[in-house]
Amino acid sequence: MEQTTLKQLLEKGPVLAPCVYDCLSARITERAGFQAMCLSGGELAASYCGLPDIGLVSLQELADAVSRISASCSLPMIVDIDTGFGNELNVIHTCRKIAKAGAMAVHMEDQTFPKRCGHLQGKEVIPLEDYLGKIRAAAYALKDTDCLLIARTDAYNILGKEAAIERATASVEAGAHITLVEGTETLESIEEIGRRVPGWKMFGMASAGASPKVTYKQLVDWGYNLITVHCAQWGAIKGMEEFSRTCLETGSDIFITEMDGVDNRPIALFNMFGLQEWMELGRRFSPKINAAKEFETKS
Structure with a gap:
């Protein structure tokens, strides 16, 4: 039986895709009734390599994970490829x-290498023309495949x-x-970007990070077509399958912030795997590597 593509789903309407990081979380997502999933770079770094989300996962490690997960689950998968692992x-x-x-x-970002989680301070982005060159290269590589290209920009912060908005719009023109x-x-x-940027738009719900609380319905009303949510990661604490079903029914990540006794900030997860130690090690060799700090929580 031929697998449904993400493009086919988007042509029918908005898609809600939880983030996964291994075969188990992917299967739970599928059993919960979702139509798609997103392989989170940060969660893969933590679960597969025991590392924080600072660009340490190799291309081969990522490819191995994609191959294993796609072989074990029929849902179309969005994959975080960070900065594309180099030049064009x-x-x-x-x-x-x-x-x-x-x-x-695949979604590729415009950060400099090594990158870091989009919800941590200290990010830097490459010049616009360099970014567009990489977008054009990615579009060339994916031509005549079922794999869509998602252009991510971290320029907002x-x-x-x-x-x-300029970068997002230009990336559409670049392919x-x-x-x-x-x-x-x-x-x-969020509303203005949804209105002004042309074409299909993705949003990653992460209200414990830089972004405010926003619901699936709000995002759809504002013009977003593909919405991801980090539900499986924290759902493991209270029961992955039940948590995923609730996430699908509500279309919101608001209840993630209400779990008693759980520090669900992105930086808390990365610190479990040595984020600050890696930053300190880096500063031994380059003063450009600064400490990783979280954004202030917004209500």
């Missing part, structure tokens, strides 16, 4: 390899809203199928 030639190789492993979409503006800090910005 590396991006071509990366996209071909990950698409062949089973991805139905660094260069501001207008720069983020991206979907755009993702990461780390938006206000509901007004």
